[in-house]
Amino acid sequence: MWELIRINKRNSILLLAAMGAVLLLLGYILGVLFGGNPQAGWMGMTAACCIWLVLMLISLSSGDQILLASSRAVPVTADVHPMLFNVVEEMTIAANLPKMPKIYIINDPAPNAFATGRSPQSASVAVTAGLLARLNRDELQGVVAHEISHIVHRDILFVTLAGVMLGSIVLISEIFMRSLFYGSLGSQRRYSSRSSNQGGGQLIMFVVAILFAILAPIFAQLLYFALSRRREYLADAGAVRLTRYPEGLASALEKIAGCPINMESANKVTAPMYIANPFRGRKAVHLYSTHPPIEERIRILRNMSHGAGYIDYEKSYEAITKRSPVVPMSALKEEAVAIRQGAAEPAAGPTARQQARRLGDLMRTVSAFAFLTCPGCGLKMKIPPEYKGSRVECPRCRHIAVLKQQQTNA
Numbered sequence: 001m002w003e004l005i006r007i008n009k010r011n012s013i014l015l016l017a018a019m020g021a022v023l024l025l026l027g028y029i030l031g032v033l034f035g036g037n038p039q040a041g042w043m044g045m046t047a048a049c050c051i052w053l054v055l056m057l058i059s060l061s062s063g064d065q066i067l068l069a070s071s072r073a074v075p076v077t078a079d080v081h082p083m084l085f086n087v088v089e090e091m092t093i094a095a096n097l098p099k100m101p102k103i104y105i106i107n108d109p110a111p112n113a114f115a116t117g118r119s120p121q122s123a124s125v126a127v128t129a130g131l132l133a134r135l136n137r138d139e140l141q142g143v144v145a146h147e148i149s150h151i152v153h154r155d156i157l158f159v160t161l162a163g164v165m166l167g168s169i170v171l172i173s174e175i176f177m178r179s180l181f182y183g184s185l186g187s188q189r190r191y192s193s194r195s196s197n198q199g200g201g202q203l204i205m206f207v208v209a210i211l212f213a214i215l216a217p218i219f220a221q222l223l224y225f226a227l228s229r230r231r232e233y234l235a236d237a238g239a240v241r242l243t244r245y246p247e248g249l250a251s252a253l254e255k256i257a258g259c260p261i262n263m264e265s266a267n268k269v270t271a272p273m274y275i276a277n278p279f280r281g282r283k284a285v286h287l288y289s290t291h292p293p294i295e296e297r298i299r300i301l302r303n304m305s306h307g308a309g310y311i312d313y314e315k316s317y318e319a320i321t322k323r324s325p326v327v328p329m330s331a332l333k334e335e336a337v338a339i340r341q342g343a344a345e346p347a348a349g350p351t352a353r354q355q356a357r358r359l360g361d362l363m364r365t366v367s368a369f370a371f372l373t374c375p376g377c378g379l380k381m382k383i384p385p386e387y388k389g390s391r392v393e394c395p396r397c398r399h400i401a402v403l404k405q406q407q408t409n410a
Contacts, residue, residue: 005154016158019165023048026169026216030176033209052168059164064116064124067160067273071114072265073104073126074366080105081132081362087141088125091148094242101125101151105132105366109359110261114273115147116156123151128263129366133359134255138342142239142249146275149238155231156273163269166221173213228272229292233326235275236297237313244308244340250301257294296320309337374399 024045031044058066078085085103092100097120104126106112111131117123125147127140135143150156240246256276266278277291303316311334314327325332350358361371361382370383372392376399381392383403392401 005152009154009158013158016161016165019162019169020052022216022219023052023165023169023172026172026212029209029212030172048168048172051171052165055164055168056161059160060118063160063164064118064122064156067116067270068104068124068126070265070267071106071126071270072108073106073124076103076105076366080365083137084127084132084140084144087137087144088148091141091145091242094145095148095152097123097148097151099123101148103127105129105362106265107363107366108263108265109133109363110263110278111135111256111259112263112266112274112276112278113143113147114270114275115150116160116273117151118157119154120151123156129359129362130259130261131256132362133355134259135252136343138243138245138248139252139255141243142245142252143275145239145242146235146249148242149235150231152238153231153234155235159228159231159273163272166217167269170217173217176209176213230326232275232292232297233300233317236301237310237317237327240301240304240308240313241310241337244337245342246301246304246308246339247342250298253294253298253301257298304339307337308339309335311335312337370403372401372403374401376401 027048028041028045031047032038032041034040035043084105088103089100099121101115101117101123102125104124106126106128108128109130111128111134113125113127113131115123115125125144127143131143132140236249239249243249253276263274263278266274271278272291274291276294300313300316300320303320304312306312306315310327311332314325314332317323317326364382365371368385370385370387372381372383373379374381374394374397376394377397379394379396381394381401383392387403390403392403393399394401
């Protein structure tokens with residue numbers, strides 16, 4: 001396990017170095033174009049590096065809180081969803097983490113989840129209300145184990161830093177492209193073209209800068225997405241090893257893929273952190289996808305019939321994808337990790353109406369609604385947090401109920 005973590009860290013540093021080189025080269029080219037000489041290129045590179053360092057410091061100090069806030073994640077207590085807390089605690093113990101991650105719920109009907117944090121000591125797990133409303137315990141355990149595996153593998157910090165680097169590259173490129181509309185670069189080119197000795201070189205540099213400003217963010221995104229895709233496979237392998245039940249995660253991914261709802265609270269920066277593409281309803285080219293094909297991940301998990309260890313996942317991965325190994329060779333040791341039986345579930349699962357009601361109640365609970373049962377007719381009333389009164393009239397039987405004395409959580 002420690003060898004796997006070391007390899008992940010090394011590969012992440014190499015990727016960050018490659019993205020940093022793209023960023024510095026972009027700053028140098030734009031500096032030469034704006035200043036008209038090589039000395040200005042070094043100034044442009046310095047400016048690009050300063051932008052990246054500022055964003056990097058912000059990411060290291062409070063990047064996880066920024067991601068949680070941008071996703072509209074709300075910290076919750078065990079009273080809101082006891083099963084979620086119990087599952088996170090189980091997986092924390094199974095993974096031997098030093099501290100149980102903080103738990104957040106995102107008030108979004110689309111099923112999804114992600115983990116964030118600078119280290120295992122400061123990690124957080126966020127799940128959507130839509131996920132909790134649709135999954136049974138084994139499926140929820142598979143999703144939580146996947147996110148815990150990201151924490152164990154030390155993925156979260158480096159993916160966050162790579163996202164910051166990508167944001168820096170896109171920011172500089174957009175500044176340059178927008179400046180074209182104001183004509184500053186056009187006037188500089190026309191001024192320089194008056195000289196027969198410098199006009200041709202300036203024009204070539206102008207064309208090169210435009211091409212690089214367009215291609216640099218695309219190249220950086222490809223690196224970022226390739227990192228995310230590979231780590232999703234590794235997190236799936238880690239999740240199966242923790243739960244010893246591949247079908248739990250496979251069934252959860254199947255339900256997530258079957259929901260056509262796009263996440264309103266997700267964005268391009270946070271998308272690679274989720275267990276599944278939050279914009280899966282949009283038809284995207286596979287090359288630009290932040291996640292591996294979810295159908296492929298499901299087939300790999302369901303092809304694991306002989307064990308739940310890393311080597312069992314690797315054998316299934318190679319049999320399904322026909323590609324080179326995804327799990328580092330140092331982690332592929334013979335280990336007997338037997339597959340357990342799933343928990344017994346009712347023959348008929350919850351109906352669509354029951355799921356919708358469960359989802360609505362959970363989202364209201366996270367939003368601090370009060371749930372009050374009428375003592376006259378038993379009607380369950382949902383009181384919004386902005387209601388300041390202490391008495392509520394039942395809309396069915398007109399019985400007056402006292403809110404403060406009978407308020408309960410769903």
